Amino acid sequence: MIILADIIAATVLFAVPLLLVALGGMFSERSGVINIALEGTMIIGALFGCLFLNFADQGGWGKLHPQLAMLAAVAVAAASGIVYSLLLAVASVSLKADQTIGGTALNMLAPAFAIVLTWAIQGQGKTTIYIPNWIRITKATLGMAAAAGREKGFWETLFFKSMFLTTPIAFLLLAAAIVVMYKTRFGLRLRSCGEHPQAADAVGINVYKMRYSGVLISGFLAGIGGIAFTIAAGSGFQSTVAGYGFLALAVMIFGNWKPWRILGAAVFFAFFKVIGAYSGSLAFLPDFKGVGSSQYIYQMLPYIVTMIVLIFSSKKSRAPKAEGIPYDKGKR
Amino acid sequence: MKKVREFLGRRSVASFLSSLISIIIGLVFGYLLLLAFDSEKALFGIKQILFAGVSSPAKIAKVLYQAAPLVLTGLSVGFAFKTGLFNIGASGQYMVGACFALYTGIVLRQPWYVAMTAAMLGGAIWGLIPGLCKALFNVNEVITSIMFNWIGLFAVNLFFSNTPKILANYYGSANANRTANLAAANARAIIPTLGLDKLLKSPFMNISILIAVAIAVVAFIVLNRTTFGYELKACGFNKNASIYAGINAKRNTALSMTIAGCLAGIGGGIYYLSGTVQYTIEKVLLSMGFNGIPVALLAQSNPIATIFSATFISYIQVGGDAMQPEFAKEIIDIIISVIIYLSAVSLLVKGLITRLAERKKEAAPSPGQDTAQTPDDSKQEATS
Structure with missing residues (x-):
């Protein structure tokens, strides 16, 4: 039973960054801009978030108010994500450049920039920014007495083994995303710009402003997703997010550009990812006798399963109609 | 001037020029970055980038x-x-x-x-x-x-x-x-x-x-x-x-x-x-x-x-x-990504160069001042 709690906790932990970043991608694409730079934006968010946490740790005040410091780190990550995605917005909305090209440039820039900056701050060759260990939410954080002396039970493992502030934040942001997207005037306008910008413009919506908003919101979410991933991965920031930004793109398409389905897709994908990681310690999984290094089979599994699901759900899949096409007022 | 105009009008030339401008700006950016990290060794760094390949x-x-x-x-x-x-x-x-x-x-x-x-x-x-x-x-x-x-x-x-x-x-x-x-x-x-x-x-x-x-x-x-x-x-x-x-x-x-x-x-x-x-x-x-x-x-x-x-x-x-x-060799990646970013934008500049050249071809031969603008325009667009 403990292992079940472990798996659920780990699934949630890894679903959170995928969920956040895929929601970010959704905002950008529903406004009509393909944001392939999510990977880079995550790296920038994680970089500045982790630098802030380190700064708080060295200042000594982080330990005193761990969750407050964590909240501030999330804010820093979000802000840096917004600033970074501004580069994409300027190129693809104002300058009407090719969105994939601009995004690719930003994806390349982010890890290089992170390495160079980490070196500059920490000294040559020190490529890892370590994350302080006080950021985890424990029973003590909530004012409960820690169960001393005995093995951790099911519920304790489920809720307190790997719980970080980013998890509740992610669920709040999911709720906010649903409300903004479907219950506000802003959401309706944003979606209309991704479907038919000319029509939106004709009824007086500022398409450029909407697309800027979409891209910046995606930067906000991807920045938070970046730090959420780094915390989940657990071994510090090494100027990479291991392709999670691209996976989030897949999750977004898998989720059909809709928030609830994106949640489902993120959990689905994270579950198979965790199964892959835990494959060695799960007795009920077949161990493929005669095949060496069968962990690779399980590591492949999430990608293969996603492929199959994508093929079968492709009939219903519907991308925003005008995504990827720069909006030009003068064109019909 | 007419020759310049015709030369710029060629699509391939415009492509090449816009890529070249992106590359130059990218390298200048890289040099500034080197200066920012270590101003004493920056000259050594840019020399390596530019000439190590043929040393x-x-x-x-x-x-x-x-x-x-x-x-x-x-x-x-x-x-x-x-x-x-x-x-x-x-x-x-x-x-x-x-x-x-x-x-x-x-x-x-x-x-x-x-x-x-x-x-x-x-x-x-x-x-x-x-x-x-x-x-x-x-x-x-x-x-x-x-x-x-x-x-x-x-x-x-x-x-x-x-x-x-x-x-x-x-x-x-x-x-x-x-x-x-x-x-x-x-x-x-x-x-x-x-x-x-x-x-x-x-x-x-x-x-x-x-x-x-x-x-x-x-x-x-x-x-x-x-x-x-x-x-x-x-x-x-x-x-x-x-x-x-x-x-x-x-x-x-x-x-x-x-x-x-x-x-x-x-x-x-x-x-x-x-x-x-x-x-x-x-x-x-x-x-x-x-x-x-x-x-x-x-x-x-x-x-x-x-x-x-x-x-x-x-x-x-x-x-x-x-x-x-x-210096960290990742500075090269930064230079490349700046070049790519600029070339995404410069595709527009390229279009502008060819369009300007074509428009002037259609119009009657205009005063020299008008034609001379083409190359200047392209530079301004690329740097802005």
Whole structure:
């Protein structure tokens, strides 16, 4: 039973960054801009978030108010994500450049920039920014007495083994995303710009402003997703997010550009990812006798399963109609 | 003035100029970055970036050696771009190509050209599947290729782990996490040097760059001089119109991805059959495939221009290695990404240059002041 709690906790932990970043991608694409730079934006968010946490740790005040410091780190990550995605917005909305090209440039820039900056701050060759260990939410954080002396039970493992502030934040942001997207005037306008910008413009919506908003919101979410991933991965920031930004793109398409389905897709994908990681310690999984290094089979599994699901759900899949096409007022 | 105008009016010239301007700005940006980190050594750093690649014959060999696989992954991405597809899966195709080549060379003990054909086949399979998914089920090729990058990575690891005959420790080396040294396993599988290695005094030199250039020329001919190439490009420009004109867009989509896969696969083969490098069991995707994207973008998907853009990127990467340990070599990546970012924007500048030139051609010969504006305009646009 403990292992079940472990798996659920780990699934949630890894679903959170995928969920956040895929929601970010959704905002950008529903406004009509393909944001392939999510990977880079995550790296920038994680970089500045982790630098802030380190700064708080060295200042000594982080330990005193761990969750407050964590909240501030999330804010820093979000802000840096917004600033970074501004580069994409300027190129693809104002300058009407090719969105994939601009995004690719930003994806390349982010890890290089992170390495160079980490070196500059920490000294040559020190490529890892370590994350302080006080950021985890424990029973003590909530004012409960820690169960001393005995093995951790099911519920304790489920809720307190790997719980970080980013998890509740992610669920709040999911709720906010649903409300903004479907219950506000802003959401309706944003979606209309991704479907038919000319029509939106004709009824007086500022398409450029909407697309800027979409891209910046995606930067906000991807920045938070970046730090959420780094915390989940657990071994510090090494100027990479291991392709999670691209996976989030897949999750977004898998989720059909809709928030609830994106949640489902993120959990689905994270579950198979965790199964892959835990494959060695799960007795009920077949161990493929005669095949060496069968962990690779399980590591492949999430990608293969996603492929199959994508093929079968492709009939219903519907991308925003005008995504990827720069909006030009003068064109019909 | 008239000659200047006509010269700028040519599309290829405008492309070249806009790329050149991007490169210059990117390098200036890189120099400023070096200044910001260490103003005393910045001059040394930029000298290494600009001139290390030609400082000795061995360095030239290194540039060409790294350029060969880059040309091929660049061609792979560019070929798909021409058909309106974004092949972000060059990395996976590259790895699978390398795997097929090494298996054929080491375990099946075939000569290098057979191994190279196998590499092409492996890459083709890894391109065909995303192509088919796009053509038959309309699954976005970006997503499929990303998935197949990772599937390829783990599949290759799984395959190598279960093929003891391919690993280095089977041939007396201590390492079990990499493939055998080709010289020990099957020297016939090493790409011949034709004496080029003696000419440049470097073991890295072989005919791989010549193969890459030849393939680029073939790709250029296929795209620009054949009906098939025309159909592919038509699909890229406007899919609906090409279907209306009787072109089988589905077949072309699948074929284009397959060819892109072939090219990236050959890239993997060409690099790992050089005999100077061994495939290590990896945890992350190899960057050579991703580096094909900036190569293709800088060349604006033109196969011939790809040769030059790959050589350029390889050249400044060698320069970046040479400026270590004073500076992190990732500064080169920053320079490249700035160049790509600017070239995304400069596509507009290019359009502007040609449009201005064309407009003035139509109008009556205008006063000299008017025509002189064209080159000035382009500069202003690029810097703003």
